[in-house]
Amino acid sequence: MSEPRLRVLRIVEGTSVDGPGLRTSIYFAGCAHHCxxxxxxxxxxxxAGSPMSVAEIMAVIDYxxxxxxxxxxxxxxxxxxAAVLAAEIKKRxxxxxxxxxxxxxxxxAAEAPEGARRLLEYVDVLVDGPYVAALRDTSLLFRGSSNQRLIDLQAMRATGTTAPILWSPSF
Ligand code: SF4
Structure with missing residues (x-):
């Protein structure tokens, strides 16, 4: 089976705005929500962007x-x-x-994009929901509008609950 390629807009190294600590952010091309x-x-x-292999992206992440x-x-x-890439990230x-x-x-849900459940298995925190301009709040941590949630999927898996547990910073 050939290695999957992902359509990537850009990779930002050492950013502090997309979650706690300095992170490597991968910006994927394509969105149909049109908020x-x-x-x-x-x-x-x-x-938009360029096709990249999992190995090419992992080289930046590993660096x-x-x-x-x-x-x-x-x-x-x-x-x-993205789930194939996520599996490599979690292996590290x-x-x-x-x-x-x-x-x-x-x-x-059944009508979710193909592979969504598989990707979710590797996610520690999911920032979910569309951007709603009427709910914009610049004081919020890591999100633009107050409807969006920081869901601690790692904590949900650990406790076996299906009810969302909200992530809170430990700093
Ligand atoms: S704000 Fe909405 S339209 Fe813009 S990238 Fe995020 S989900 Fe897509």
Missing amino acids: PGCHNPQSWDFG NGADVTFSGGDPFYQSTA GLGLWVFTGFLLDELL
Whole structure:
């Protein structure tokens, strides 16, 4: 089987705005949520950016050795390939946050993008929900509007609950 390729807008190394600590952020191309007031509408184009292999992306991640964030665009439109990348990240013991315009319930539903459940298995914290301009709040940590949630999937797996547990900072 050939190695999957992902459509990537850019990779930002050493960023502090996409989760706790200094992180390597992978920005995936493509988003169909089209939230009014989106901060990055150029990311909506599924043909934007460049195709990259898992090995090429992992070379950047390994060089930095930092925890990783998937953002975009919406990584869940490339769930199947993103899950392969996520598995490699977790093999290194690195943390993984993922930003999505979907709600967690939508990603668990039958009509979710193919591979969404598999990707979720590797995610430590999911920042879910569309950006809602009327709920914009610049004081919020790591998110733009107050409807968006920082869901601690790692804690949910550890406790076996299906009810969302919200992540809170330990710093
Ligand atoms: S989900 Fe994010 S990238 Fe997609 S339209 Fe909404 S704010 Fe923009």
